[in-house]
Amino acid sequence: MANLSNYLANILLDYVKGGTGVTPPATTYFALMKTMPTASGGGVEVSGGSYARVAVTNNSSNWPASSGGSKTNANSINFGTATADWGTVVGVAEFDASSGGNLLTFSTLNGGPVTILNGTPYSIPAGSGQDFGVQLTNLSTYLADRMNDWFHGGGSYSVPATTYFSPMTTLPSAGGTGGVESAAFSRLAKTNNSTNWPAASGQTKSNGTSLDFGNASSNTSIVGIAEYDASSGGNVLTFGALSNAPFAAASGQDFQIPINGAVYQAA
Secondary structure (H helix, E strand, O other): OOEEOHHHHHHHHHHHOOOOOOOOOOEEEEEEEEEOOEOOEOOEEOOOOOOOOEEEEOOOOOOOOOEOOEOOOOOOEEEEEOOOOOEEEOEEEEEOOOOOOOEEEEEEOOOOOEEEOOOOEEEEOOOOOOOOOOOEOOEOHHHHHHHHHHHOOOOOOOOOOEEEEEEEEEOOOOOOOOOEEOOOOOOEEEEOOOOOOOOOEOOEEEOOOOEEEEEOOOOEEEOEEEEEOOOOOOOEEEEEEOOOOOEEEOOOOEEEEOOOOOEEEEO
């Protein structure tokens, strides 16, 4: 899975939790890196010898549908032939401009470092397995695929205006199966806006208002919280364990996640 820059992670978190509108770039630019950047930027990019970043149009022809939370390129990303030694390349980074710009994603090469000498062509082949998916913590595969297709491929994904949180006695899998909701509580509707989900910072997003599930109708043991896109049924969006799991809630006891208690981060 590609690493996210702070810049992109905060954008994605603000989009999926808070509904802050953003349009993915129509074109992104891939760079070969001799030293990898960190989430805040930096790194050493190849230069000279006819090297240039490669522009990739952000459409479904170049980026077919995500599957299992994974996204890879349908066409080769061809950097051409070096006319001088480019040196040892350790990874690839993605930017929103042909030079400079904002770092979006970055990952080491699947096959390990490659030394590119004068006269050597280099490309990242189609379907190389180089994963350009963008991932946040505890996303279901359903939501990860939609976020991947929205950011790489020009797909549309409108985040729900309201999502629904449920205390769980058994957490679901990433595939959305196996979860057991506590019968002692009803799902809690939460408007997906910037009041409930203030701006992300440092690749972290947390709730600006409490998630108050009210009083338990019976004794229950809660291991975590799952988020859905409907008041019943629907798709699992996110899920996570309680830090003090399992939490034993007695009948009549109020249960809530306090402000800043529900934390979302980049993977």
